[in-house]
Amino acid sequence: MSQQPPVRSTSSPPPRPDASMSLLTNVTDHALDDGYAEAAARRSAGGTGLPGRLRARLGLAAALLLSAAVVTLGAVQAQISAPTLAKEREQLINRIQSETAAADKLQESVDALRDSVGSTQREALRKQGGDRAELVSLLAGATPVQGPGVKIVVDDAKQARTSGGGPRESSGFSDTGRVRDRDMQRVVNGLWQSGAEA
Template sequence: MTLLNEVLERPLDLGYAAASEARRQGTARPATPVRRGLTFLLALVLGLTAVWAARELRTPAGVETASDVLVAQIRERSATGEELMAQNTALRGEIAELQEQALGTEAEELLELTERIGSAVGTTAVEGPGMVVTLSDSASANSGEPDAEYGRVRDVDLQLVVNGLWASGAEAIAVNGHRLTAQTAIRTAGDAILVDLQPMISPYRIEAIGDPDGMRTQFARTQAAGFLNFLAAQASISSSVERADELRLAAGTSLAPSLVTESS
């Protein structure tokens, strides 16, 4: 209550009250140009210091944003995944050689059939001509501008393009080097797109092996081609469709048969 009474009865600070009384009695020190200049400089320095402190508090130097940390983790995990995929491919090659040695020439037809089936389902590395479709997030989304999430490539965008390539006659497809199989899923987890649980980041390079000329002609007639134009016009998501004379797609994850157990 004492503080409230003091504020209500004497709202003017004691220092201001004394200065006002001195001016009223004519005993106040005169405001010379030098004093005014020093006061102005002091106020300017204090103002600049306050602005600098506010900016430093708002954007601390050297502190990464959550998006930067996520992208760095995705790149690190992607590099690790690529190394493991390369090791897996090498092991598959060794297994194939051991199978040939064990079965001999009598099982050449069986080995050829196994290779054709593996190529179709995505568990065998393939190479040949084809086409490449690339999608990239918009410049505003890459710079982290507010309300720019609509400029990011979504999982449904990749799904539509991949389905369009399959419909155009693609024999094998990979997204950012990850081979698609019959069980591959393209989903979103936060800001990242997962292809068979592997995180992908922009730009998204979709490679498809097949007849380049026939695929480009058929792809231009699909819904995916028109959708790419829509993304460019409405969300500034850039895309390109290019012919590739030689592509090599690594083998995908082997399909594990499901085990069914009977309970008594």
């Protein structure tokens, strides 16, 4: 009689009886969390440093506190300097008003001196000019005149007034639309050529 070799089963081993309780098995096998294990290893190695996250949070909190302190100090400084700025502004306004009043007085003085010079010129022309004194005085512009006349208003072009810049902004001789001395000379010469007497 021949013997047959034993039959081997190719199927998988039977499941463990505690397979349905893998969570409980994991908890019992690993009683400590990995973080606790790391902290314990650090303590045993002699390190007492803080974890990275806690260190980052503490750094952020310190930066926020520093920012708040800087802003608070700036606000306090601004509040302290506000009365000083108001006082300086008041002094500046008073100075402007006093200088404006002084300029007005000087302008009145200039006007009075101009009238005095004009009357002195007229008197000198009357003495030196003889019968032609009135004509010379009239041509020199030293005598006020009355009668029919022409009123001419000369002003800068509209675009020159709205463009901003002052009359000395451009150094060239291009036409900027602003009134210049040669323009006034042409107007006066044209008036004399047309028969203006004064």
